[in-house]
Amino acid sequence: MDPASGSPLQRIQYKPLDASRNEIRVLSFEPPSTPDDLSSRLDRILGLRLDPLRLTLEHVSLDDFKPEYTTFRTERPTQWSRSQVDDAWCEQFDFELGSTSSDVFRTIARFTWGDYTAISYMWGSPEDTKTITINGMPVTHC
Secondary structure, eight states: TTTTTTTOOOOOOOOEEEEGGTTTEEEEEESEEEEEEEEHHHHHTTTTOOOOOOOEEEEEEOBBBBBHHHHHHTSOOEEEEEEEEHHHHHHHHHOTTTHHHHHHHHHHHOOOOOOOOOOOOOSOTTTTTOOOTTTTESSOOO
């Protein structure tokens, strides 16, 4: 039971990944439903916000490169590692000081669906949980 809404918690149903498409699952943060001013950001950081973190879980293919990234990769020396190619890709862009993070992210994205950063992190007590929302469903334990 979700303590905030009183509704029963649902389980996220995972679809199998399509290995032929080189798929991964990507968990993306949705924009906050309240204004993104400094006060709201501080409230989120300090844990003063009561609304759950909203996320989207989707399958994406690591083979769906943007055409310009594919061209860039083929023009690099074949002995370069994937990491060297990706670093060179990001370094080629110049951004204005006032560029938003979403503008930067869209520009340097390697894939047609965007890009990702792999993280895995946990802190605090495993018993101290908060409800988050994934694809519109409240979730307490993943």
